[in-house]
Amino acid sequence: MIEYALYLGCTAPVRTLNYELAARKTxxxxxxxxxxxxxxxxxxxxxxxxxxxxxxLMSARNLALAEERGRDICALCSSCTGTLAxxxxxxxxxxxxxxxxxxxxxxxxxxRYEGTIKVRHFARVLYEEVxxxxxxxxxxxxxxxLRLAAHYGCHYLKPAEAHDHFExxxxxxxxxxxxxxxxxxxxLYEGRExxxxxxxxxADEETALALPRLKLERAVKAGADALVVVxxxxxxxxxxxxxxxxxxxxxxYGLPVLFYPQLLGLALGLSGxxxxxxxxxxxxxxxxxxxxxxxxxx
Amino acid sequence: MDRAIxxxxxxxxxxxxxxxxxxxxxxxxxxxxxxxxxSCPVTEVTERYNPRRIIHMVLLGLATEVLTSDFIxxxxxxxxxxxxxxxxxxxxxxxHAIKNVAVREGHVHPSFRAxxxxxxxxxxxxxxxxxxxxxxAELGLPALAEQPEEYQQILASTGIEALVxxxxxxxx
Numbered sequence: 001m002i003e004y005a006l007y008l009g010c011t012a013p014v015r016t017l018n019y020e021l022a023a024r025k026t027x028x029x030x031x032x033x034x035x036x037x038x039x040x041x042x043x044x045x046x047x048x049x050x051x052x053x054x055x056x057l058m059s060a061r062n063l064a065l066a067e068e069r070g071r072d073i074c075a076l077c078s079s080c081t082g083t084l085a086x087x088x089x090x091x092x093x094x095x096x097x098x099x100x101x102x103x104x105x106x107x108x109x110x111x112r113y114e115g116t117i118k119v120r121h122f123a124r125v126l127y128e129e130v131x132x133x134x135x136x137x138x139x140x141x142x143x144x145x146l147r148l149a150a151h152y153g154c155h156y157l158k159p160a161e162a163h164d165h166f167e168x169x170x171x172x173x174x175x176x177x178x179x180x181x182x183x184x185x186x187x188l189y190e191g192r193e194x195x196x197x198x199x200x201x202x203a204d205e206e207t208a209l210a211l212p213r214l215k216l217e218r219a220v221k222a223g224a225d226a227l228v229v230v231x232x233x234x235x236x237x238x239x240x241x242x243x244x245x246x247x248x249x250x251x252x253y254g255l256p257v258l259f260y261p262q263l264l265g266l267a268l269g270l271s272g273x274x275x276x277x278x279x280x281x282x283x284x285x286x287x288x289x290x291x292x293x294x295x296x297x298x
Numbered sequence: 299m300d301r302a303i304x305x306x307x308x309x310x311x312x313x314x315x316x317x318x319x320x321x322x323x324x325x326x327x328x329x330x331x332x333x334x335x336x337s338c339p340v341t342e343v344t345e346r347y348n349p350r351r352i353i354h355m356v357l358l359g360l361a362t363e364v365l366t367s368d369f370i371x372x373x374x375x376x377x378x379x380x381x382x383x384x385x386x387x388x389x390x391x392x393x394h395a396i397k398n399v400a401v402r403e404g405h406v407h408p409s410f411r412a413x414x415x416x417x418x419x420x421x422x423x424x425x426x427x428x429x430x431x432x433x434x435a436e437l438g439l440p441a442l443a444e445q446p447e448e449y450q451q452i453l454a455s456t457g458i459e460a461l462v463x464x465x466x467x468x469x470x
Contacts, residue, residue, distance in 0.1 A: 008442075010422040010423035010424055011423065011424070013434070013439070014424040014426070014442075015424075017433065017434065017437055020439060021437050021438075021439060024439070036440055038445070039448075041417075041421035041422050041445060041446075041448075041449060042417050042422050042423060042449070046410070046413045046417070046423060047413070047414065047417070048375075048394050049371070049393075049394055049397040049398070049407075049410060050398070050401050050406065050413075050414065051398060051456060051458040051461065051462075052319065052320045052321065052394065052395070053320075053456050054452065054453065054456045057452045057455075057456065058449070058452060061448060061452065104455060104456075105452075107455065108448075108451045108452050108455040109448040109451050109452060154374075154375070154376040154377055154378075155375075158376070158378075158380065158381055159380055159381065159388075159390070160381060169377070169381045170381070193378070194339045195339045195340075195374050195376035197340075197374055198374070199373070199374035199376070200340070200371070200373070200374045202407075202409030202410075202413070203368075203371040203372060203407055203409050204368070204371070204372060207340065207343060207344050207346070207347075207372060208374075210344070211339055211343060211374070214342070214343070276437065
């Protein structure tokens with residue numbers, strides 16, 4: 001049994017319930033045991049730009065909560081994963097820093113972090129611990145013919161050092177491999193490594209929205225039936241903002257965005273409802289038809 | 299900046315202040331090759347953001363131009379430059395350090411003021427009301443609870459609130 005504490009973060013459990021739902025269902029099917037820790041809160045990412053130490057204390061608090069329960073962290077949001085993994089890396093590597101942070105953590109909230117846990121993204125757990133072979137064996141619905149553009153985003157794999165270099169940041173492959181394991185086809189497109197722009201949506205909307213516009217254009221040009229993401233904030237940029245970007249540029253993309261666990265769930269024979277597909281805002285006939293496919297009887 | 303640099307306005311202590319921040323230590327390594335700017339997805343869509351130029355401005359000591367600017371807030375933290383920098387300047391963290399110095403000297407982007415307010419009020423970036431938990435219950439997802447107390451204690455302990463003066467209840 002693969003065991004983790006599920007780290008929801010701020011955005012996923014409020015804005016992308018389809019992601020959370022599909023992650024929990026597919027975890028259940030594939031032998032990943034996830035426990036909830038009610039006290040988890042913000043990972044610290046939003047305050048890194050403002051006050052480094054405050055952000056680090058917030059990260060350390062969440063790491064300490066998982067450590068108290070003896071569980072590693074499995075996060076759905078890439079920014080939470082990157083922030084907690086980077087905080088974990090520096091707290092594990094620098095004992096003087098860990099002592100300093102622990103003094104402040106104990107004085108303010110009475111907790112300590114000893115540096116004993118690891119932080120993983122849900123997709124990385126699927127890729128490394130469940131493994132492609134087990135996923136291929138569990139697939140029961142034929143998704144061949146579905147062409148999907150993988151969007152890795154940034155904090156899922158960078159900084160590479162914080163993620164143990166499990167991916168090559170210049171030429172990542174895990175998400176393409178995970179897509180292929182479901183039987184769907186992963187399509188290459190220009191600029192696939194590029195950022196969604198979510199990090200600057202609050203600071204400058206017009207600039208922020210210019211980034212997803214490029215990706216939507218390029219994925220459509222490559223003939224993708226949908227974009228596949230593993231982060232709630234990337235989804236906000238590509239899906240929630242898609243109509244607005246279309247209006248700003250008198251364009252029409254109509255590109256559905258799927259969370260990888262939704263795709264995986266459909267391949268495993270879960271229904272559209274079970275993976276929260278009605279909550280996906282951009283619909284397409286082709287996707288609905290694939291989602292309605294029945295599992296093979298053998 | 300469309301004028302010549304006035305050497306009498308250069309603040310030679312700026313780079314040292316940035317280097318003293320966590321993440322800013324490696325600014326001296328930069329040899330201005332421009333790999334960061336060539337890799338930057340924000341530079342691709344706007345000339346206003348140019349990481350090589352920002353680093354160079356800090357090294358020259360153009361304190362007011364950098365610290366009061368809007369452009370330092372345009373780093374999307376994608377780490378493309380961080381991974382490619384041949385001098386391992388760790389530019390994403392360096393940009394965080396520059397913004398931390400700006401905040402300490404009284405220049406906070408308003409969107410971050412709002413975020414500090416939200417974290418103080420809710421311990422997260424979103425308010426959890428009955429509506430959110432009803433939607434979650436309909437899907438069979440467990441209820442969320444706001445537990446802001448420990449966040450309030452952390453915020454109160456670091457001095458961030460004096461620097462940022464968060465908006466009440468997260469509204470800005």
